[in-house]
Amino acid sequence: MDAYEKINQLYDLIEQGTVADLPGPYKVGVDLGTADVVLVVTDSDGNPVAGSLRWAEVVRDGLVVxxxxxxxxxxxLKKEVEERMGVTLEQGATAIPPGTVGRNALAxxxxxxxxxxxxxxxxxxxVAAAKALKISHGIVVDIGGGTTGIAVLKNGELVFTADEPTGGTHISLVLAGAYRISFAEAEALKKDCQSHCKIMPVILPVIEKMATxxxxxxxxxxxxxxxPVYVVGGTxxxxGFGAEFSKxxxxxxxxxxxxxxxxxLGIALFG
Known part of the structure; x- marks a missing residue:
């Protein structure tokens, strides 16, 4: 199963609330995002077994608030997945934006x-995203809710990483201001695929800022x-994001x- 097949399978498992019939031992990854929290379980070969997602606002700019x-x-999420799988999950990996240190990282x-x-x-x-994509030579741009981070890999080794405070939250703030709606309404508008063509001219400056x-x-x-450059994250x-970011x-x-x-998925592979 290639990287994209695994991502598609994970999506199906989460959407359908199902479990892949794969033996353990299992790996667990937890992604504490600005807009969501995701728990993923894979088998020892990194094939998705189960997962669950919650939209939440418990993290801001990479920091647990x-x-x-x-x-x-x-x-x-742990209890939900355990009930589906019929096992107890005991260990897990997590991730942080590049440059997060001290107590903020430990949180x-x-x-x-x-x-x-x-x-x-x-x-x-x-780095986790690069592992999920099986990239040994390339650049991964991870656009989170509050930050944009990159990892550069050469021959499978991390050679450069950086992070800056611009992300999906900034798009929502621009939408809230432009349409005079609440932040929650802006988030809903951003997630509505039917609205993307309408809002693209409004949010284009933020996408251009991310690329810059x-x-x-x-x-x-x-x-x-x-x-090669790969862009991941909810944004x-x-x-049309890929085309505008590329431009x-x-x-x-x-x-x-x-x-x-x-x-x-990449976090779980480290679990």
């Missing part, structure tokens, strides 16, 4: 520990100019299927 709420959500591990999962690993989010942020991160690093769901970035970028689930 509602520790209790985050812990309760992970606990709920994500404390959350899953509080939910009953022994933390075994914590990785940078774009990535260009600035890579400024002066001409050796990476020919590397990449927007219809502003000055190079073609690749958007995998169900980009919101790429990083969660």
């Amino acid at each position: 509602d520790f209790r709420g985050a812990t309760e959500i992970v606990e709920e 994500c591990s404390h959350v899953i520990a509080g939910a009953g999962l022994e933390p075994v690993c914590q990785v940078d989010e774009p 942020v990535v260009k600035d991160m890579l400024a002066g690093r001409n050796e990476y100019h020919e590397y 990449a769901y927007l219809t 502003a970035f000055g190079r073609q970028v690749h958007v995998p299927p169900h980009p919101l689930l790429v990083t969660p």
Whole structure:
């Protein structure tokens, strides 16, 4: 099963609330995002077994701002998946935006520990996405709710990583201001595929800013100019996002299927 097939399978498992009949031992990954929390289980070969997702606002700009709420959500997701699988999940991995350090970095591990999962690993989010995509040579751009992070890999080794505070939340703020609606209504508008063509002219400056942020991160690093670029994260769901980001970035970028689930799947592979 190739990388895209695994992502598609994970999407189906989450949407249908089903479990793949695959033997253990199992790996568990928890992605604490700004807009959502995702728990993913794979078998030892990284094939998706089960998963669950909750939209939530317990993290802001990569920082846990509602520790209790985050812990309760992970606990709920864990119980939900355990009941489907008929097993007890005991260990798990999590991820953080590049450059997150100290107590802020430890908070994500404390959350899953509080939910009953022994933390075994914590990785940078774009590194996790690269693992899910099986990239050994390329650039991964992970656009989260509050931040845009990148990871550059050469021959399977991480050679550069960076993170800046621009993400999907900024798109929602622009929509809220432009249409004079609440932030929650802007989030709903952003998730409505039928509205994407209408809102694209409004949010285009934010997409261009994201592309500029990535260009600035890579400024002066001409050796990476020919590397393929992959963009993941919920913002990449927007219809036309890949084309507009490519235009502003000055190079073609690749958007995998169900980009919101790429990083969660990659986190589980480290579990």
